[in-house]
Amino acid sequence: MRYLLRRLGHAFFLLSSVSILTFLFAALAPGNYFDEMRLNPQIAPETVAALRAQYQLDRPLPVRYVSWLNSVIHGEMGFSFAYNSAVAPLLIARARNTLLLTITATLLAWGIALPLGVWSAERLECWPDRLLSWGTAALLVIPDLGLVLGLLVLAVKTNWFPAGGMAAVDFEDLSPVHKIRDLALHMTLPVVALVLSVLPLLVRHVRAAVADVLQAPFLLAARGHGISRRTLLYRYALPAAANPLISLFGFSIGGLLSGSLLIEVVMSWPGVGPLLLEAILGRDIFVVIGGVLFSTLFLVGGNFLADMLLYWVDPRIRTERSRA
Amino acid sequence: MRGRTSLAKWLIVLVVLHGIVACAGFFAPYDPVEQARGSPYLPPMRPHLVDKNGHFHVRPFVYLMKLQEGSFDQYEEDKSQAKLLRFFVSGARYRLLGLLPCRIHLFGAENARIYLLGSDAFGRDQFSRLVFGGQVSLLAGLLGAGITLLIGLCLGAAAGYYGGWIDDLLMRFAELFLALPWLYLLFALRAFLPLAISPIKAFFLIIVVIGAVGWARPARLVRAVVLSTKERDFVRAARGFGATDLYLLRRHILPETASVLLTQAAILVPQFVLAEMTLSFLGLGVPEPVPTWGNLLSNLQQYSVLVSYWWMYLPALAMVPFFLGYLGLASSLQERGKTHKIAKRSLGSLP
Amino acid sequence: MQPLLNVENLVKHYTKRTVSGARDELLALNGVNFTIHAGTTLAVVGESGSGKSTLAFCVACLEYPTSGRIWFDGRDIIQLAENERRKIRPKIQLIFQDPAGSLDPRWNALEILTEPLVLQGKFGCEEMEHHAYSLLARVGLPSEIGKSLPMELSGGQRQRLAIARALALEPKLLILDEALSALDCSVQAQIANLLMDLQSSLGMTYLFITHDLAMAAHLADDVAVMNRGQIVEQGPAESVLRQPQCETTRFLLASVPRLVGASPSARKQ
Numbered sequence: 019m020r021y022l023l024r025r026l027g028h029a030f031f032l033l034s035s036v037s038i039l040t041f042l043f044a045a046l047a048p049g050n051y052f053d054e055m056r057l058n059p060q061i062a063p064e065t066v067a068a069l070r071a072q073y074q075l076d077r078p079l080p081v082r083y084v085s086w087l088n089s090v091i092h093g094e095m096g097f098s099f100a101y102n103s104a105v106a107p108l109l110i111a112r113a114r115n116t117l118l119l120t121i122t123a124t125l126l127a128w129g130i131a132l133p134l135g136v137w138s139a140e141r142l143e144c145w146p147d148r149l150l151s152w153g154t155a156a157l158l159v160i161p162d163l164g165l166v167l168g169l170l171v172l173a174v175k176t177n178w179f180p181a182g183g184m185a186a187v188d189f190e191d192l193s194p195v196h197k198i199r200d201l202a203l204h205m206t207l208p209v210v211a212l213v214l215s216v217l218p219l220l221v222r223h224v225r226a227a228v229a230d231v232l233q234a235p236f237l238l239a240a241r242g243h244g245i246s247r248r249t250l251l252y253r254y255a256l257p258a259a260a261n262p263l264i265s266l267f268g269f270s271i272g273g274l275l276s277g278s279l280l281i282e283v284v285m286s287w288p289g290v291g292p293l294l295l296e297a298i299l300g301r302d303i304f305v306v307i308g309g310v311l312f313s314t315l316f317l318v319g320g321n322f323l324a325d326m327l328l329y330w331v332d333p334r335i336r337t338e339r340s341r342a
Numbered sequence: 343m344r345g346r347t348s349l350a351k352w353l354i355v356l357v358v359l360h361g362i363v364a365c366a367g368f369f370a371p372y373d374p375v376e377q378a379r380g381s382p383y384l385p386p387m388r389p390h391l392v393d394k395n396g397h398f399h400v401r402p403f404v405y406l407m408k409l410q411e412g413s414f415d416q417y418e419e420d421k422s423q424a425k426l427l428r429f430f431v432s433g434a435r436y437r438l439l440g441l442l443p444c445r446i447h448l449f450g451a452e453n454a455r456i457y458l459l460g461s462d463a464f465g466r467d468q469f470s471r472l473v474f475g476g477q478v479s480l481l482a483g484l485l486g487a488g489i490t491l492l493i494g495l496c497l498g499a500a501a502g503y504y505g506g507w508i509d510d511l512l513m514r515f516a517e518l519f520l521a522l523p524w525l526y527l528l529f530a531l532r533a534f535l536p537l538a539i540s541p542i543k544a545f546f547l548i549i550v551v552i553g554a555v556g557w558a559r560p561a562r563l564v565r566a567v568v569l570s571t572k573e574r575d576f577v578r579a580a581r582g583f584g585a586t587d588l589y590l591l592r593r594h595i596l597p598e599t600a601s602v603l604l605t606q607a608a609i610l611v612p613q614f615v616l617a618e619m620t621l622s623f624l625g626l627g628v629p630e631p632v633p634t635w636g637n638l639l640s641n642l643q644q645y646s647v648l649v650s651y652w653w654m655y656l657p658a659l660a661m662v663p664f665f666l667g668y669l670g671l672a673s674s675l676q677e678r679g680k681t682h683k684i685a686k687r688s689l690g691s692l693p
Numbered sequence: 694m695q696p697l698l699n700v701e702n703l704v705k706h707y708t709k710r711t712v713s714g715a716r717d718e719l720l721a722l723n724g725v726n727f728t729i730h731a732g733t734t735l736a737v738v739g740e741s742g743s744g745k746s747t748l749a750f751c752v753a754c755l756e757y758p759t760s761g762r763i764w765f766d767g768r769d770i771i772q773l774a775e776n777e778r779r780k781i782r783p784k785i786q787l788i789f790q791d792p793a794g795s796l797d798p799r800w801n802a803l804e805i806l807t808e809p810l811v812l813q814g815k816f817g818c819e820e821m822e823h824h825a826y827s828l829l830a831r832v833g834l835p836s837e838i839g840k841s842l843p844m845e846l847s848g849g850q851r852q853r854l855a856i857a858r859a860l861a862l863e864p865k866l867l868i869l870d871e872a873l874s875a876l877d878c879s880v881q882a883q884i885a886n887l888l889m890d891l892q893s894s895l896g897m898t899y900l901f902i903t904h905d906l907a908m909a910a911h912l913a914d915d916v917a918v919m920n921r922g923q924i925v926e927q928g929p930a931e932s933v934l935r936q937p938q939c940e941t942t943r944f945l946l947a948s949v950p951r952l953v954g955a956s957p958s959a960r961k962q
Contacts, residue, residue, distance in 0.1 A: 032517065032518065032521045035518055036518060036521060036522065039518065040530060043530065043531070043534040044533075044534055046534065155666075155669060158665070158669060159661075159662050159665035159666045159669055160659075160662060160665070161612075161616050161619065161658065161661045161662075161665065162616060162620075163616065163619055163620055163623060163636075163639065163658060164658030164659055164661065164662075167639065167642055167655055167658050168655065168658065170642075170648060171648060171652060171655055174645075174648050174649050175652075181645070181648070271523075272520075272522075272523040272524065273523070274523075275523035275525075275526065276523040276524050276525035276526065277525075279523070279525045279526060279529070280525065280620060283624065284643070294526075294529060295529070295624060297533075298529060298532070298533040298626070299537065299625070299626075306530065306533050309526075310522065310526055310529075310530045313522060313523050313526040314521050314522055314526075317521060317522065317523055318521055574794055575789040575791060575794040575795035576794065576795050576796055576797040578750075578755050578787075578789070578795075579787070579789065579795050579855075579858070580808065580812070581755060582753055582754070582755060582782060582785075582786060582787055583782065583783070583808065583809040583812045583813065583862065584779040584782045584783070584812050584813060585812050589812070594797055597799060
């Protein structure tokens with residue numbers, strides 16, 4: 019239990035450090051939202067000055083950070099100049115869409131990678147394994163950008179899938195069943211793109227981890243005892259491979275998030291990605307900080323989940339604890 | 343040894359590919375910024391050997407494009423106008439490798455522009471822009487990887503060798519960088535820097551940003567190698583002869599990190615080229631008119647381009663042979679590292 | 694006469710941080726006292742984990758003891774500043790247990806042999822090579838192996854090379870940390886004889902650390918028995934091994950199948 023609390027404290031420390039650093043960076047950045055406004059002749063300079071004061075852009079740095087923290091606690095997370103609303107509701111709405119995309123892709127990707135990797139590891143260096151190696155290599159050499167754009171071209175040429183967006187124009191008027199179907203159709207391409215971008219590396223790492231375990235002396239000894247292949251795999255090999263695989267899971271979340279950022283922008287999926295890009299181009303500072311923190315939260319949260327899983331699965335971690 | 347020959351094979355492939363890009367002026371028929379407003383969005387011209395009458399020609403030729411009947415932007419081959427492909431033609435001036443002034447290009451045609459990969463909205467030759475664009479993207483990837491590995495080496499070695507609070511501090515710092523997905527980190531860093539700057543400044547800025555993003559993983563790997571090498575007996579023995587820290591690092595410990603660094607380089611360079619492509623594609627990288635593989639693709643964000651002009655997608659595949667080369671290089675380096683370790687173990691050194 | 698080495702009350706703590714973040718304290722040396730006179734061999738015997746290697750590293754100045762004193766040639770080497778200690782280091786050399794691990798796998802024999810000379814700043818290039826070849830001859834290695842890498846040599850050859858390297862700076866005290874344990878039996882005998890030759894020709898002093906009582910009986914003048922970081926019994930080899938006082942010593946003796954080479958008194962013949 020103390021181990022988990024320590025990991026939780028660690029996660030919290032990471033989040034706060036990232037928030038401080040991002041805030042620092044943002045404050046040091048040249049230019050702000052109001053520079054654009056100042057160039058607009060229709061807005062009086064006094065208005066701009068008043069707005070600047072209102073958003074405390076003239077106060078010293080630590081004061082601004084504290085007032086931002088304050089707004090976080092109140093559930094606002096700062097203010098978006100472009101959308102003229104608190105950042106939090108904006109972010110939450112978009113975050114839901116990103117999570118929908120990313121979690122679906124994670125489940126699908128692992129659902130494919132695990133069996134494929136295990137199957138490949140069992141037949142190491144035989145032709146099925148080599149075939150898979152070539153397949154993953156072929157996917158790996160296509161740049162993510164090329165993959166996403168290629169799928170988009172495919173969508174446009176064949177008209178099987180909508181080329182972007184999350185919902186049809188008449189979404190609200192559809193029956194529930196049709197709503198789900200519409201969502202699924204819109205989700206297909208982004209999910210496929212995301213899965214294809216992380217799948218090859220995932221399969222390779224799963225294969226490597228399982229192959230390592232399958233060659234371990236204790237497994238060879240078990241096989242010598244005449245234990246069936248099925249039992250060998252599920253009760254001996256996979257639990258032993260759980261440690262590297264769970265670490266891999268934590269590690270893969272970063273890749274999935276980065277992939278989802280690009281895919282959302284290119285395929286107009288209304289997630290955190292397009293919001294972040296817009297905010298960067300428009301110098302909407304609090305949205306940028308919010309978006310970056312969201313991704314950190316998700317990554318750190320995912321890793322914490324992985325830590326918990328590891329604690330539960332790997333007895334070595336529990337005994338280290340009890341010895342000390 | 344099998345490992346050594348496949349390594350050489352991949353190195354040759356990469357050298358050839360990079361050579362082509364380095365000598366872009368020779369391989370590209372035209373200057374990449376040269377516009378031809380009269381020929382926007384021309385489809386690729388295919389070289390033929392057999393003409394419309396069925397005659398075989400030794401020298402390849404292309405048909406010029408003419409507008410289709412009743413269309414204002416769809417082109418088709420004009421079979422009445424054939425242009426022979428000439429090799430080693432004299433064309434626009436350029437500087438080979440940035441030094442020697444030259445005029446010779448690998449191929450071209452007389453009194454006509456050949457668009458092997460089609461043209462863009464301003465009539466610029468996509469093929470030329472592709473080859474020149476590779477210079478910027480590849481250079482960004484290579485330099486970025488260099489910076490990352492340098493930072494990772496210094497910090498990782500310091501953390502591993504001195505241990506204690508230095509190690510703690512550096513590893514916590516590394517964790518911060520690993521706590522953000524790399525693209526978010528890249529965006530965040532890029533976001534807080536000036537947006538509208540000249541291409542040269544943008545280029546160097548991006549290299550620094552890309553280089554600053556990925557140092558944490560190589561640093562950890564270097565640290566692990568340094569930690570384990572530090573405890574080995576031959577390092578202890580050298581200390582027993584009165585070696586200083588710097589000597590030990592320089593002559594015994596850091597050479598052990600070479601294989602890790604090389605493998606990381608082979609993995610990082612394509613990732614960083616991709617990072618530059620992504621940034622430029624989204625308008626955060628090197629701006630027009632300098633071509634990079636990323637901003638060659640940026641007009642694909644318009645639906646009309648996506649639908650009608652499929653050849654604008656082709657630069658996305660430009661990276662594939664390079665990615666393949668680097669993947670092969672990384673694989674064979676990893677294989678070599680593994681066999682080296684097995685050889686060491688079988689000679690009886692303690693684990 | 695003043696002993697060459699005098700170890701007083703040596704204590705060494707190790708603190709280790711475990712995965713869960715707690716600190717583990719390990720007491721490796723718990724007040725060790727002994728002396729060695731010049732030209733003699735002291736064997737320190739004990740089981741694994743008794744602290745023998747820690748003792749070796751402390752005396753060789755590769756680890757710093759938590760407390761205690763080490764007097765070498767009349768000077769307390771622990772209290773010295775690092776640049777002073779660097780001058781003393783050539784006089785105390787350590788031969789490691791693993792012959793392959795103690796030689797940098799990327800360097801050839803000549804580079805390995807000349808490293809100590811380079812570090813101490815003695816000799817010019819040509820002189821160094823000459824000195825290296827004479828060292829090879831002294832330990833019985835052919836001069837052809839000068840260009841060989843450690844992985845091309847046998848275990849015995851590697852250990853000879855390590856000894857040659859240690860001799861490069863003309864040490865007075867040679868610490869052998871289980872130096873023969875990783876070698877085959879016949880090779881062990883050869884190296885042991887080489888060591889005895891060097892002792893009689895150069896007047897070397899040995900601190901011989903081992904768990905092999907038979908070898909200790911063969912080589913040592915005095916024996917000290919260690920258990921859990923302390924010396925539980927010490928004295929002339931003959932009396933310790935013939936009339937053990939301590940439980941530990943009796944236990945160690947009992948586990949030796951047969952004392953090879955008969956009694957220690959047969960050694961000098």
